[in-house]
Structures are given as structure tokens and as C-alpha cells.
Amino acid sequence: MKQAFGLFFTLTLIVSGCSKKKEIPVEKAAIYFNPVSADSSGIDFINQLYHLDDLNIIEYLYYYNGGGVAIGDINNDGLEDLYFTANQTSDKLYLNLGNLKFKDITKEAGILTDSTWSTGVTMEDINNDGLLDIYVCKVGNYKTLKAHNLLYINKGNNTFVESSSEYGLDFSGFSTQASFFDYDNDGDMDVYLMNHAVHTPRGYGNISRRQLKDSLSGDRLYENKWDEGLVKFSDVTQASGIYSSVLGYGLALATSDVNNDGFMDVYVGNDFHENDYLYLNQGNKTFKESSADYLNHTSRFTMGVEIADINNDKTLDIFTLDMMPFDHEIFLKSGGEDSDKVSQIKKNFGFQTQYSRNTLQLNHNNRSFSDVALMTNTYATDWSWSVLINDYDNDGLNDVYITNGIYKRPNDLNYINYLSNIDFSKYDRTKQDEIERKLIETMPTINISNIIFRNKGNLEFEKLTNQAGLEPSYSNGAAYSDLDNDGDVDLVVNNINQKALLLENKSHSNKRHNYISFTLKGDEKFKNPNGAKAYLYADGHEYFKELTVTRGFQSSSSHKLHFGLGNSEKVDSLKIVWLDGSTQTENGLEVNKHQSIVKKPKGTISISPVAVNNSLLERFPFFHTENNYQDYDRETLIPEKLSTEGPASIQADFNGDELEDIFIGGAKYQSPSLYFKQSNGTYKKDEKSDFIKDIIYEDVDVATFDYENDGDLDLYVMSGGNDAVENDQKLEDRIYLNNGKGHFKRLISNLIKTNGGSVSSQDFDGDGFDDFFIGNRSIPGGYGLSPYSFILKNNKKGEYNIVLKKRLGMITDSKWVDINNDKLLDLVVVGDWMPITILINNGDATFTDHTLNYGLENTYGMWNVVKILDIDGNGQKDIIAGNAGLNLKWKASKERPVKLFLDDFDKNGQLDPIIFYDFFGNYVPFASKDKLAEQLPSLKKKFLNYSKFSKINGIEDLTGMKEENVLEVKKITELRSMIYLNVGINTKEIPLPQEAQTSSVEDIYVEQKNNKTTIYYVGNFLDYTNELGQSSSNSGGFLTINKNLKWESIKKLPLPENLNARKIIKIDEKRFLVIANNDQSFSIESIKE
Structure with missing residues (x-):
């Protein structure tokens, strides 16, 4: 058995609790969902789990991952239907009857009811007959689980025929989810099948094993041979450059044209230490795994992924989910980040930087991405599974919906300590089973509210939780669709041991905002519109969406494109870029209406090339080589x-x-x-x-x-x-x-x-x-x-x-x-x-x-650079100062500063630097209990368990010393990079724009001409402790402000995102020397303003 117990010694997952907020009445809520009862909707599905001696959370580490949801119109009646997957009971298919009424047609539709372990599900027209088929992933060939993946071919009369063997898609192994997409642009749907390992992640392994194919847990890519007249899928995994090894713990999957080159790419989110995979389609039936080239870091335990345009810049951003809590007590008694030593070991093994938190990776013109989840406060949402991005209040800004909860929590540190003291080798199998049952009963059970982040623009979000439709639950897979065709996007959620949620969106009932939605239809060769891009223009606003359906976690969403329009009452035009590269423009479209757009037989071919950073003119002949010294070995608690x-x-x-x-x-x-x-x-x-x-x-x-x-x-x-x-x-x-x-x-x-x-x-x-x-x-x-x-x-x-x-x-x-x-x-x-x-x-x-x-x-900060000049032309010298930025786990203000307490708390002759910071409204120690006890061993006796430690809310709780008696207290009240205008007796604050707050500003070069000030800056600091994380989201940019103090230009410098820059020097009219640290060369960059 007991290989599975390695899970509990290596997991350092992040968990969360629910925060208590007042319920928002519908008439005041910007986003409001009304739960529709099972009696009203007819949806009585429950993913019921039963603990068995031979199959439970100890025997199968993904036992509580739950099921998925697929949405699609299986009978082409204009109403999208629902399919739910179950783990130990039967999957169910529901026909949409209209007005949010559904009928269970599982048996008559030909859906198998054998109760084998289903995971992900997707609806897609696989055989180009104009009807949506259903593909269901299964876990098979593992312990008592015997099954293969299922393909239900739609016969057109609300019935299906299981045809996975005929199509070559009857894979039997550890499948999580599949995504159908046209990877070779030949007009038919190919499929990426994501699987997961089941062995416990005791060690990090050798990355060379990525090249070894595993028959059960390795991912697969199947090419559809429909265009060759064959009803068959062919395994092209190895030839295409896809990893198919035992290293992958694939839980999150999305296919999308991430770099806008006209070919669909693949994102795979892996659990544990394995890197997430970003496969960029090379356009020749091969992929290049490019995560290290495009992403500075990823989530550590990636479970859900969504790819969509979050900031209306017409590029696709990537949102991944992890398990970091926002409840301070659960946070303090849960595992945290890897230690700095373990993090370095992983890097030495060849693994990329990972953090146990969500990431929101902003796309920078298809060249690179930078994570802004910390700055947007979207980084901690609990044990999160599915993330769905859409405009839920029709205001023209895409919002974020996240499902949460796990029925039993195996990462509670008290539980892990208890478990580590049990020697299973002493007992026979019967006794081991008895102990397992008790261990499962001992695991904490906490249901958590699902979350909505309402997009307020300018990378600011309002967190909504614990209101109607967001009650605590054990939610996993989810999908969205305008199920009642009333003009707003509804949600469907698959829960464990609770009835599935049907959430009716009531936002449009306020009639505050307008909308428009579309169904796209292909032509004879490209019948399936999957992968098409839609650019909508209305009242000077531009909106962008890509038609893909596999998203979130183990689920697939609506096949319609929905745009919120805010107050715009007309649409200027809609441009469609089809996957074959042709474009067509539609005019005269009516708002507050759903419309069909049919692909025209002829169109302008306009495939966008990949944007490449060609700005590097030359390498400066100096390479800075930092000596290898680990500060944290000497000073455990420093940040x-x-x-x-x-x-x-x-x-x-x-x-x-x-x-x-x-x-x-x-x-x-x-x-x-x-x-x-x-x-x-x-x-x-x-x-x-x-x-x-x-x-x-x-x-x-x-x-x-x-x-x-x-x-x-x-x-x-x-x-x-x-x-x-x-x-x-x-x-x-x-x-x-x-x-x-x-x-x-x-x-x-x-x-x-x-x-x-x-x-x-x-x-x-x-x-x-x-x-x-x-x-x-x-x-x-x-x-x-x-x-x-x-x-x-x-x-x-x-x-x-x-x-x-x-x-x-x-x-x-x-x-x-x-x-x-x-x-x-x-x-x-x-x-x-x-x-x-x-x-x-x-x-x-x-x-x-x-x-x-x-x-x-009150300007206590982590300041890096200061420049002095007259910005507003009043004859007084003003200050520009580069700070650590807002994209940090620390949050600081005059009222709630970060605090550093310096004293010899344990009287051993050594000063102890203990940091507290505001963690979602509660002061918590920055260092973990274990790290603090390493510095102050007396804390081991004071805090015998993590539950007691989790109650800490200040330095006195931790050390017994009142704050006013501490030898020295330092603080941080400001983390933004700022301009301070000298207006005589005081100063006026002007924060640098949000784009410049996504990372630390390390150096500044300033030019003044034509009554304008241009601020060139370089940033990033890659040497924070792993608990705080690298500041790596903005290598540099330039900002122009006029004498009226209005920002006129906000742009990024064309620099690699992983620079550890320290200096920027202008060497001639159009070139800058950017000085980077830590085994990085210097580069001379051309600047185009």
C-alpha cells in the first residue's frame, strides 16, 4: 500500500477558508447569480463518493478531484444541453427544454450507466456532420478501476452510439481531460488527451525521463484522419514533440492560439514539481515546449486553467489555479512554499520556478507573459479547481469565476505530523485498512465558497463571495452558457456529495448593460469553427474573443461567443478571423440579440505572424557572474x-x-x-x-x-x-x-x-x-x-x-x-x-x-532608486522614486504597514528579524512555524501544534513581548513606485501607472523635452526568498507625463521578461545599455518611442 503515503510528506499545498461577507441583494449587485433548485430545473445529479478500503484518498491521490461538466446543443434547437461526469455513480445527460428546465435523457440517449470512474468531458463535432459528439475521460487500469475513455457519436435524434474503439480513442489509463482542436489546420478536429501520474511525488526525478513514453499516464496527441477519408484517429504524440512521460500530473488543459500566429497551441497544467507545458504550434505538425521562454514562473500545483483576454488588449492571457488559502488560520496551518534550499535543488534538477498560488499571466503582444496575480489580489482562492473567464455583468470587462473545495484535506500540517508518526510496516493488511479509515476520518473537512472576481478595469478586481449562488460547497468542474437565452451567462457546477449547481445569472434583469452573442458556423471544408477569433468594435471600444470550449477543469463550456457591451447601444462591426486564415467583416448587427455568423466561401487571407523581439542589436562584452552565496543559510528569517x-x-x-x-x-x-x-x-x-x-x-x-x-x-x-x-x-x-x-x-x-x-x-x-x-x-x-x-x-x-x-x-x-x-x-x-x-x-x-x-x-518603502527634477515646471524639484511595486504578497499602507520586529526574543545573544504583514485583513508572521522555530527553538514548546500557531495575530501572540517593548520596529507603508511633486510646504503624490507597478523599479533614466517628461525604467528583483517570490513581471518600460500631469504614453521596453536588471544607461540617441545581474549578460537595446 503504502507508497501513497509519500503524498503526505511531499505535499506542501496551500489551502483556504471562507471569509464572511454580507449577502448582496440582487438589486444592488453588479453580478448576481440565483441558484435554481433541482425541483425547478430537473437537474438532480450528485457526484456521490463512497469510501472503500481499496479505493480512497490514501490509495488514489486524486480521489477527491471530482467530475466535470460539458455544455453544448446536441439537437441544434438553439438551447445548450448538459452532461455531468461522476466518479462512482452514473454520468448523466440532460436535455435543455427552455426556461431553465431540463430532462434527464441519459438512458434513452444511450449513455452508459456502468459507474466507472469518469473525469473530464467535452462536447465537439468530431466527425464533421454538424452534430455535437461527447468524449468522456476515464481512469482505468488502476487498482479496482477498469475502464477506457468513451466517445459518444451523435446520431441526430437525441441518441448516441459509443464508438471510441472504432475511432481509435479508447485509451485506457489515467485520463483527466481531452481537448479537440485542429492542430494542423486541415479542417477536422484532432485531440490532445491529458493524463496524470498516480505515483506519489517522493523525489523530483530526472527531467530526461520526459522523453520516455508511459503507456498509462503519459499525454497523447491524436491526429484526425477525416480529411483523408478515414474514420480514425492516429497517435502522433512522439512525432509532434509532445511529452508523454510518467513525470506529468496533468490536471489543467486548454488549447488556444496563444501567440496569435494562426495555429492552435496547448497549455498543460501539471501538479507537483513537474513544469507546466506551453506547447507552441510550429505550423508543421510539431510543437515546441516553450514555457521557460514565455513564463517566468508558474503555479506549483496547477489544477485549472483558462485562456482569455482579461484586460481588453486583444491578446490572450493565461489564468492558472493553485491551492493558496485566503483564510489566515488555514494558511498558517497548511504547507507553504518550498524552502529556498529545496527550490534551488529543483532548479538544479532542471525544473522551472513555481509558486503555490494562482497566476494571472498577462500577454505582452505575444512575446512574453508576466504574472500579476499578486497585484490583482487574485492569487489566493483556496483549493481551487475551475476558472472561467467571461463577462458576467455585461459591462464590457471579463470577470473571473472560480470553484473551490475539497471534501477531505490531506495537507493540514497537524494531520501530516500525526500521519508521520505511524509505522504501517508493523501491521497486517486488515489493521492497515482500519488505520486508513481512521486517518480519512481525521482529515479536516471544510467547504469553501466559490468566488467571483468582478473586473473593474485597470487590472483591479472586486472579490465576491458568500452571496447567493456562491455559498460554501465542494465544487470541482464547471462550465458557462446562456442556458435560457436571456442575454447573460449562466453557470453550471459539479459538486462532490452535493447536488450540482445551476446558477441563473440575474445581472441582465437589471437592464444596466447591453450585450451581443454569436454562433459561428463554418464552410464545407472547415465545418467546425473552433479556433476562430472574433474582434468586436463598438463606440470606440474593442473586444476580442476566441472560440474554444475546453477550459477550467475537466469541463467544456458554451459553443457561443458572448460579448458584454456596457452602455454601448450599437455595434460598429465584427471581424472574424477563421482558422484557415480568412477574414470576414459583418456590419449592421443588432445589440441585445443572439445571431448566427456563417463563414463566407471567400475571404481575405490574413494570418498574423508571431511577434518576435528583434530589438536586441548586440550583446555588450561583459557577463556579470554572481558568486554563489546563500544568504538564507546564515539568516533564516530575512526576506x-x-x-x-x-x-x-x-x-x-x-x-x-x-x-x-x-x-x-x-x-x-x-x-x-x-x-x-x-x-x-x-x-x-x-x-x-x-x-x-x-x-x-x-x-x-x-x-x-x-x-x-x-x-x-x-x-x-x-x-x-x-x-x-x-x-x-x-x-x-x-x-x-x-x-x-x-x-x-x-x-x-x-x-x-x-x-x-x-x-x-x-x-x-x-x-x-x-x-x-x-x-x-x-x-x-x-x-x-x-x-x-x-x-x-x-x-x-x-x-x-x-x-x-x-x-x-x-x-x-x-x-x-x-x-x-x-x-x-x-x-x-x-x-x-x-x-x-x-x-x-x-x-x-x-x-x-x-x-x-x-x-x-509616511513613505516607508523598499526603495531602490531616486531621481530629482522639475516635472510640472513650477521651478521646484520633484522626486521620482522606484519601489518594490504592488505585485508582491506583502500589502502595505499607513494604516496596515508591513512590520519588521528586531530583538533578541529568545535571549541567545542574536537579534531575530521577525516580519508580520497584512494577509487579507489579519496580521500573520511572514515566516512559517517551522522556520521561526529554527530561529527561536523555544517556539516548538510554545506552539505544540499548527492549530495554536494559526491563531497568531501579532508579535505579542508569537513572542509574548508587547510591540512597544521591542528593541526596534521598522515598517513599510508604501510599495508603489511614485512621483512626489514639490509644491512648497508639502508634496503631492502621483503613483506611476499600474503597468509600472507589476515589478520592482530598480533604476530610472529621465529625459525632458517639449514640456514632457519621459521616464525610462528597468526592473525585477529575482533574489527575494522563495516565500515572497521573485519580482519578475516587468523588465522595463517608459512612461511619458506632460506638465498637466497626465500620462500620455505607457509602453514596455522590448526586453526579455526574466532580466534581473540593476541599471539603465542611455548610450546614444536611440540605444540603451541595460545592465543585468546574476549570470546575465548586458544587452544594448534599440528603443522605438
């Missing part, structure tokens, strides 16, 4: 690495030829480099400077200055890193003297030795000699402690006097600027866990903190 700050870089004319050269600092064990710009725009490396001697240093920042006042530029290179101790020689800053020709020698001196953050040089006292601000980032090994930072005054004798020594914060950037227009250079400083800080020059080599005077006292 970010501090050992990957570089590379330092600066642009200046070092050799006096009036061309801007570039100095680039190295990582530890990599020497700095200087590149001289040539007249033809290329760069040549300096071979004469003695940088090679200094490879033991990590270069984190650099400033130019004139040490000798001899008219050339010298270098101050700041050292850093987190793998030493304060005052270690390896942390010493360095000065390099220029010989006037751009060749440098190090000046031996006794400089500051700590983990540096920012160095900036200016003559702040006007005596003709350059002075310094030395802003330090951290005390190595003491995360959260603010090191001393210094202002150094040049005494004109080659020495520097300290005029300010202060613990300002964890400094990341600084700028000298006359911010108050008194002709004295002041200092603006930013960093982690600190506000944007203003130090005003008093004119006597002293400085006063005026942060409060400028209204910046």
Missing part, C-alpha cells in the same frame, strides 16, 4: 538576499576623447572592467588598469570625482556583500586614480568596511573639492539593523573629515540636489524599511532632517 546588489556601473568620459565610456564593477571574484567607447559606437575593454588585483571585492556602487583636482575623473568604488562580517577587509571601499588617459591605479587608503549601498559625490560646500555621501545598506549578518552612513568633507589635503555619522536606514540610493532652491546642495536618500529622507544643507557643513517638512514621513 531578500543582500549579497546580489551589483553590478556597480557608471558612464563618463574617462580618457578625454569626448565619448562616454562605461565602468562596470564585478561580483565577488570578478574584477571590475572599463570599456572605452569608440567613434563607431562599439566598445573596447581597457587592459591597462589594475582592477584585476581586486577580485575579492563585490562592487555595489561607484561614483566619479576629481581626487587631485587635476581635471580628470577618478573613481570611488563601494564594496559590499553579505558573506563577511563588518570591518572585514573584503568590504573595504576603494579609490582609483585616473592617469588622464583612462587608466587607473588604486590609491591605498583606509576606507569604510561594511555592506555598502550608495555612494554619491558633489562639492556640497562650494570650496572646489568633491565631497561624499557614503550610504550603507546593512550590517552583514544583521538584517534590519541600520548601519552608519556618512557625509565626508574633503579637507583639500587628500583626506576626508566626517561631518555626519548617522544610522539613516538600509540605504540603496542617494542624490545631491538643491531641493529648496537656496543654492546649497542638499541630500535625498532612499532605502529599505525607511522613508524618502531629505537632509537639508545648513551651509556650515551640518545637515538637518526635513523629511517631515516635505510631507514624506
Whole structure:
């Protein structure tokens, strides 16, 4: 037996609970669903599960995955009908009689009632006769389960004939779902069959096993030979490049033209450690698995997937579901993310980055995707199965419906601990069965509300739950359709041990919004319209939908296209792009009506090519190689690495030829480099400077200055890193003297030795000699402690006097600027866990903190960069500051800040940095119970189980120490990248647009011309702890704001999405050098505004 128990030791799934909200009355709800009773609808289907000794959650890890729903018009009467799959009882087929009345025609239709284990179901016209057929997936050849997949061919009189063997689709194995689509554009429906492994994921395995075919759990691709006159499907899995191995735990499936090249692609969502697969159709009957090229990360336990346009930009986005809870108690007593060590091991094995949460992958013009689920607060929805995207309130914006719940929860950490103490080898089979029954009874049972995210536009969503139609349930497969043809989209849901849900959409009854819907019909060769794209134009708005039906989880939805129109009362035109590449335009369409569009025999052929990023002109001849140091081994509780700050870089004319050269600092064990710009725009490396001697240093920042006042530029290179101790020689800053020709020698001196953050040089006292601000980032090994930072005054004798020594914060950037227009250079400083800080020059080599005077006292952030300039033309200096962004698990505000508590809580002589953050309304510790107990072993006794730990709601609950007694408390109140306008006695806030908040902003370059300010930025930070996750959703962009403070242009830079960028430098009129970190080369990018 007990192989299955490995599941409980390797699962670190995320679970959720229900949050209590008031029921919204129909007259006030923007989206409202009314549950239709079984007595009224005639739908009495229940997917009833019975626990058996030889088949249960312990013997079959997908025992509670439930059944699916298929919707389609089987008799062409204009009403779409329903098919439900069951696991231990009979599937059922219901005929739609109109007015949400249904008739069970299962037996008379010829549907088998043998109660074998059904999973996914889809309706599609497989044999091109104009009638929808039904394909049902089964689990067979596993323990007591004996079955093969079924194909019901529609005979046209509400009866079906099971024909899977005749068509070559009688696969017997561990099937989850099938999707029919035309993969070779020959006019018939081929099929991707997704299967799942059943072995427990004890180890990660070797990815080379992906090439080995497994007869039971490996996926399949079957080509329809109908166009060759054959009633048969042929297995083309291996020839097409599809993986068919035992590594796949396929639970989510969608087929769609993801990159808009005219060929249908495939997305497979895998459970556990195996990557999700994004198969891009190459147009020659082969696919290329491209998930690593297009997706920075995926869900870890992907269970449902939907592909649709979520933000009305006419590209297809990808929404995947996982199991992260939103109830804080369930969250704290459930498994979380992989540890940083385990995550690295998986990467070493060849697996991609995964997180235990939902992802909402935005499509960037078919070049790449970026996940914005954290920013949109759609990342945590519980143990979620099906995701369906459609416009449920007809306002013109696509909303999201998600089903939730699992009947028994095997990932509760108390349960897992209990289970781990049982030695099954001591008992015979009878006793083992008895223990299994008790274990199943012990598993927590919590039903959870299904969820709707109402789209408010601009990537903002309103979460709806626990209202009518969203009551707690154990819901799995779901599908949508306008079942009563009243102009809004209804929902059908398959539940475990509860009657199926029929949810009537009452949104249209308010008559607030208009709609239009279509049935597409093909021509003689391309009879099936699957894969057609529809572009609708109305009142200046553009809408886009693609006709596919397999979506969500184990289900297939309506064969109609539905568009909400909001207040638009007319449609300008509809453009259809058929799968053969032909297009046709329809005009004069009536709103608030369903219409049929028939493919015209002739049309314009217009196949869109794949958008390719051709912006890379050349690679800059430097590759930054970060040393392999794991900060988290030394400091268990820190949220970010501090050992990957570089590379330092600066642009200046070092050799006096009036061309801007570039100095680039190295990582530890990599020497700095200087590149001289040539007249033809290329760069040549300096071979004469003695940088090679200094490879033991990590270069984190650099400033130019004139040490000798001899008219050339010298270098101050700041050292850093987190793998030493304060005052270690390896942390010493360095000065390099220029010989006037751009060749440098190090000046031996006794400089500051700590983990540096920012160095900036200016003559702040006007005596003709350059002075310094030395802003330090951290005390190595003491995360959260603010090191001393210094202002150094040049005494004109080659020495520097300290005029300010202060613990300002964890400094990341600084700028000298006359911010108050008194002709004295002041200092603006930013960093982690600190506000944007203003130090005003008093004119006597002293400085006063005026942060409060400028209204910046609540700007505590994770700031990376600051720029100072006059944006609104009022003669005052304004501030642009790059922050961590909104696409984080942490949420911060003045009222609900992220908090960092620093104290020696267990009195062992070591400071403990403990972070709390607001998790859906409750303060929870950022670190898990196990990680906290590793740092503070006394917590093991205080919290003997996870249930007690889950009640924590603050630092006092955790440590017993009141917040006001903690040695030091730091906070974050602002995570947005911002503009702060200087309006005299205060500042005015302008957040950068949402598009710039999807990732951290690491550096900024600003240009001003024609009364406009253009902000170029680069971003991402890939070195947060795995619990927080990489910030990797926006490598860069540029924004234009006019003097009226209106954003005129918001665009992305044509950069790969996985950059770990640190610097952007303009090297000529149309080119930028983007400096990337961590084993990444530098690139020169062409910019088209």
C-alpha cells in the first residue's frame, strides 16, 4: 500500500477558508447569480463518493478531484444541453427544454450507466456532420478501476452510439481531460488527451525521463484522419514533440492560439514539481515546449486553467489555479512554499520556478507573459479547481469565476505530523485498512465558497463571495452558457456529495448593460469553427474573443461567443478571423440579440505572424557572474538576499576623447572592467588598469570625482556583500586614480568596511573639492539593523573629515540636489524599511532632517532608486522614486504597514528579524512555524501544534513581548513606485501607472523635452526568498507625463521578461545599455518611442 503515503510528506499545498461577507441583494449587485433548485430545473445529479478500503484518498491521490461538466446543443434547437461526469455513480445527460428546465435523457440517449470512474468531458463535432459528439475521460487500469475513455457519436435524434474503439480513442489509463482542436489546420478536429501520474511525488526525478513514453499516464496527441477519408484517429504524440512521460500530473488543459500566429497551441497544467507545458504550434505538425521562454514562473500545483483576454488588449492571457488559502488560520496551518534550499535543488534538477498560488499571466503582444496575480489580489482562492473567464455583468470587462473545495484535506500540517508518526510496516493488511479509515476520518473537512472576481478595469478586481449562488460547497468542474437565452451567462457546477449547481445569472434583469452573442458556423471544408477569433468594435471600444470550449477543469463550456457591451447601444462591426486564415467583416448587427455568423466561401487571407523581439542589436562584452552565496543559510528569517546588489556601473568620459565610456564593477571574484567607447559606437575593454588585483571585492556602487583636482575623473568604488562580517577587509571601499588617459591605479587608503549601498559625490560646500555621501545598506549578518552612513568633507589635503555619522536606514540610493532652491546642495536618500529622507544643507557643513517638512514621513518603502527634477515646471524639484511595486504578497499602507520586529526574543545573544504583514485583513508572521522555530527553538514548546500557531495575530501572540517593548520596529507603508511633486510646504503624490507597478523599479533614466517628461525604467528583483517570490513581471518600460500631469504614453521596453536588471544607461540617441545581474549578460537595446 503504502507508497501513497509519500503524498503526505511531499505535499506542501496551500489551502483556504471562507471569509464572511454580507449577502448582496440582487438589486444592488453588479453580478448576481440565483441558484435554481433541482425541483425547478430537473437537474438532480450528485457526484456521490463512497469510501472503500481499496479505493480512497490514501490509495488514489486524486480521489477527491471530482467530475466535470460539458455544455453544448446536441439537437441544434438553439438551447445548450448538459452532461455531468461522476466518479462512482452514473454520468448523466440532460436535455435543455427552455426556461431553465431540463430532462434527464441519459438512458434513452444511450449513455452508459456502468459507474466507472469518469473525469473530464467535452462536447465537439468530431466527425464533421454538424452534430455535437461527447468524449468522456476515464481512469482505468488502476487498482479496482477498469475502464477506457468513451466517445459518444451523435446520431441526430437525441441518441448516441459509443464508438471510441472504432475511432481509435479508447485509451485506457489515467485520463483527466481531452481537448479537440485542429492542430494542423486541415479542417477536422484532432485531440490532445491529458493524463496524470498516480505515483506519489517522493523525489523530483530526472527531467530526461520526459522523453520516455508511459503507456498509462503519459499525454497523447491524436491526429484526425477525416480529411483523408478515414474514420480514425492516429497517435502522433512522439512525432509532434509532445511529452508523454510518467513525470506529468496533468490536471489543467486548454488549447488556444496563444501567440496569435494562426495555429492552435496547448497549455498543460501539471501538479507537483513537474513544469507546466506551453506547447507552441510550429505550423508543421510539431510543437515546441516553450514555457521557460514565455513564463517566468508558474503555479506549483496547477489544477485549472483558462485562456482569455482579461484586460481588453486583444491578446490572450493565461489564468492558472493553485491551492493558496485566503483564510489566515488555514494558511498558517497548511504547507507553504518550498524552502529556498529545496527550490534551488529543483532548479538544479532542471525544473522551472513555481509558486503555490494562482497566476494571472498577462500577454505582452505575444512575446512574453508576466504574472500579476499578486497585484490583482487574485492569487489566493483556496483549493481551487475551475476558472472561467467571461463577462458576467455585461459591462464590457471579463470577470473571473472560480470553484473551490475539497471534501477531505490531506495537507493540514497537524494531520501530516500525526500521519508521520505511524509505522504501517508493523501491521497486517486488515489493521492497515482500519488505520486508513481512521486517518480519512481525521482529515479536516471544510467547504469553501466559490468566488467571483468582478473586473473593474485597470487590472483591479472586486472579490465576491458568500452571496447567493456562491455559498460554501465542494465544487470541482464547471462550465458557462446562456442556458435560457436571456442575454447573460449562466453557470453550471459539479459538486462532490452535493447536488450540482445551476446558477441563473440575474445581472441582465437589471437592464444596466447591453450585450451581443454569436454562433459561428463554418464552410464545407472547415465545418467546425473552433479556433476562430472574433474582434468586436463598438463606440470606440474593442473586444476580442476566441472560440474554444475546453477550459477550467475537466469541463467544456458554451459553443457561443458572448460579448458584454456596457452602455454601448450599437455595434460598429465584427471581424472574424477563421482558422484557415480568412477574414470576414459583418456590419449592421443588432445589440441585445443572439445571431448566427456563417463563414463566407471567400475571404481575405490574413494570418498574423508571431511577434518576435528583434530589438536586441548586440550583446555588450561583459557577463556579470554572481558568486554563489546563500544568504538564507546564515539568516533564516530575512526576506531578500543582500549579497546580489551589483553590478556597480557608471558612464563618463574617462580618457578625454569626448565619448562616454562605461565602468562596470564585478561580483565577488570578478574584477571590475572599463570599456572605452569608440567613434563607431562599439566598445573596447581597457587592459591597462589594475582592477584585476581586486577580485575579492563585490562592487555595489561607484561614483566619479576629481581626487587631485587635476581635471580628470577618478573613481570611488563601494564594496559590499553579505558573506563577511563588518570591518572585514573584503568590504573595504576603494579609490582609483585616473592617469588622464583612462587608466587607473588604486590609491591605498583606509576606507569604510561594511555592506555598502550608495555612494554619491558633489562639492556640497562650494570650496572646489568633491565631497561624499557614503550610504550603507546593512550590517552583514544583521538584517534590519541600520548601519552608519556618512557625509565626508574633503579637507583639500587628500583626506576626508566626517561631518555626519548617522544610522539613516538600509540605504540603496542617494542624490545631491538643491531641493529648496537656496543654492546649497542638499541630500535625498532612499532605502529599505525607511522613508524618502531629505537632509537639508545648513551651509556650515551640518545637515538637518526635513523629511517631515516635505510631507514624506509616511513613505516607508523598499526603495531602490531616486531621481530629482522639475516635472510640472513650477521651478521646484520633484522626486521620482522606484519601489518594490504592488505585485508582491506583502500589502502595505499607513494604516496596515508591513512590520519588521528586531530583538533578541529568545535571549541567545542574536537579534531575530521577525516580519508580520497584512494577509487579507489579519496580521500573520511572514515566516512559517517551522522556520521561526529554527530561529527561536523555544517556539516548538510554545506552539505544540499548527492549530495554536494559526491563531497568531501579532508579535505579542508569537513572542509574548508587547510591540512597544521591542528593541526596534521598522515598517513599510508604501510599495508603489511614485512621483512626489514639490509644491512648497508639502508634496503631492502621483503613483506611476499600474503597468509600472507589476515589478520592482530598480533604476530610472529621465529625459525632458517639449514640456514632457519621459521616464525610462528597468526592473525585477529575482533574489527575494522563495516565500515572497521573485519580482519578475516587468523588465522595463517608459512612461511619458506632460506638465498637466497626465500620462500620455505607457509602453514596455522590448526586453526579455526574466532580466534581473540593476541599471539603465542611455548610450546614444536611440540605444540603451541595460545592465543585468546574476549570470546575465548586458544587452544594448534599440528603443522605438
